[in-house]
Amino acid sequence: MGREKYLGEFEFLVIAALLRLGKNAYGVSVRSEIKKRTGRQVSFGAVYTTLDRLESKSLVRSRSGEATPSRGGRPKKHFEVTARGVDAMKRTLESVQSMVDGIDTAWNLP
């Protein structure tokens, strides 16, 4: 099985945020969704480099959006998870789940 079919931890968070946000997800909403759900303060640089890497692996796709005055006239870039991205997410989640299953007793040891 190819190494690229599993996601890194931050890649996993970004894809989960994209799935939650739907078709109109973009940098600001992805960052705020991660912050809201995990409490992690992530930089725009980290979000964009991760989205760019995921796009180069064909796990997400992007399209240009509208430009508004509050953005200094610059366009948005909307991101959407591809079918390959969903597969990679499921596979990663399953592998994490199988590693975590049955570990509760070990954590509860004094």
Added chain:
Amino acid sequence: MNPVCPSRIQRRLMWLISPRHLRNELLGDMEEEFHGIASRVSPAAASRWYRRQLVRSAGPLLGQRLRACRPELVTLGAFLGYWAFYCCELMAMRALAAVSQSGIDSTFVARNLLLVLGIEVLALAAAGIAIGLVVGLAKSARHVQALATVALTATFVVPTMINTFRYPDAVPIELRIAFALLAFPLIATGAALGRRFSNR
């Protein structure tokens, strides 16, 4: 400065560190968030937020720009940079030798000697970081990093010792030997740091 806009310097820096194909969207997102904070909290808080984002985004964005570079060009740049520093050091050694032979102020000589050694430390650490970055970005094996570290140490130690014997009055020989012995750990540490950065 417009109170509801990020400062021109901050925007310019962000523009410089962003990869070209992400620049517009990234700056647009940051500006949108900036305006949100400025209206919810205060323009000063928004400015602080922008500054923090700039600092925290620098690592990932510069890393990505480096990854997009051709590794051989980064390597060439690192070695050319190192040799540029080395030539400066050589000229400084000649000047120091001339000064010490003419019996001028020893404090002046000592101060400049420290400056020369400081520049060498910076040059070696920078070259080491460049090695680590290139090895990490090119996903080369660790032995490539070790070989590059040894090669760079040799190119530093051999000419340095030649300079030491050519200009014995410039720098005490014990100091030069001690410094040459420090070269390897300095380069190796730089390489380890560079590799770690490239893996982020």
